[in-house]
Amino acid sequence: MEIDEILECFHPLPPQSRAALKAYITEVQFPKGHTLIRAGRVEKTLYFIRSGIVRAYSDGARGDVTFWFGKEGDLVVSMKSYVSGQPGYEHIETLEACDLYQMRAQDLEGLFAGDIHIANWGRKLIGQELIKTEERLISMQFKTAQERYLDLMSAAPDLLQRVQLCHIASFLGITQVSLSRIRAEIR
Amino acid sequence: MEIDEILECFHPLPPQSRAALKAYITEVQFPKGHTLIRAGRVEKTLYFIRSGIVRAYSDGARGDVTFWFGKEGDLVVSMKSYVSGQPGYEHIETLEACDLYQMRAQDLEGLFAGDIHIANWGRKLIGQELIKTEERLISMQFKTAQERYLDLMSAAPDLLQRVQLCHIASFLGITQVSLSRIRAEIR
DNA sequence: GCCCGTTTTTATCATTTGTAAAATTTTTTG
């Protein structure tokens, strides 16, 4: 997914503002298994995924728990670091070789302060992220694990092919054994 | 909580911009049990809570499920309506007599387009909401119901006095019976 | 202070989910 398409899909930007944004964006590659963001740090870099898959996870009482997958076109950022300047609680690692667009949070901050179109673009971008997070929270509270699995299957069937089931299970809030049971029932 | 304090606590605003915002804000009162926001509609009003408590809920397979409580200083809005212009999925009702600051989404939109300070204030505001939602999602995935109850007790002890336990239980993602068991264990 | 309706707790049993370990399948590597 090319950078112009990614930037536009959140909110339209005047060509001049888009050019200003792009001036601060560079492209980077990382192999599978690379850690982009570390928990407990104030992370100062944002990424957009050109290609590949990443996951955000945190160390709980029972091993690591994945709470987000990012794929093509998605924004990758330690939200807590970025929004509040405090250490984040998630690690983010690549699950495949990834091609990313990279940007420094500080540069983005400068653009927000000086360009009202970029400020409103950023506002919309955060809003979209909020909706997604809210939807996940509601699905955790309202739906059974089986429903959440079926939802994931229809929303992102490719994920099931590309990601290990232990990560899918913790993402769904269940153990791998429970996920196996669900998969067996559906078959 | 007075309006100036509420507006400032998200992000500082120049006096001129704050005055521009306040020009569109009116104060309203509602009795206990009043519905502020209805699911399935595109809601066009935002509120800040001056005093009182509200809850957001949605109708699931097993009755209504509360997924958010709002109290003094909090923003009350149908996020999906506000961010994407689509019908929201939550009802929001007052659990006590409430004193609210009211604003039309359309007016706010106009301010965002014309005042960069307000646009960046709005961006920060949404960011704060995102962090809160993300924290709740993580606590749902990482913690047991008992841990979530203890967290709620220390974060918002007044809520337990002011809100029915059936709402607390569904907020925690468990039945009222389970919540009673947890409360009995702790005692 | 007492009554009535509501809210909360308790008790019982059925169901779901978790834990641990073994068996199976798939993937990687030489």
Next chain:
DNA sequence: CAAAAAATTTTACAAATGATAAAAACGGGC
């Protein structure tokens, strides 16, 4: 292609949670 490693499924049992019903506690109005 075969052996080894990793990932996934299955099994058996234990623990946690849910459903239902009934009892107890609480609160507002008179």
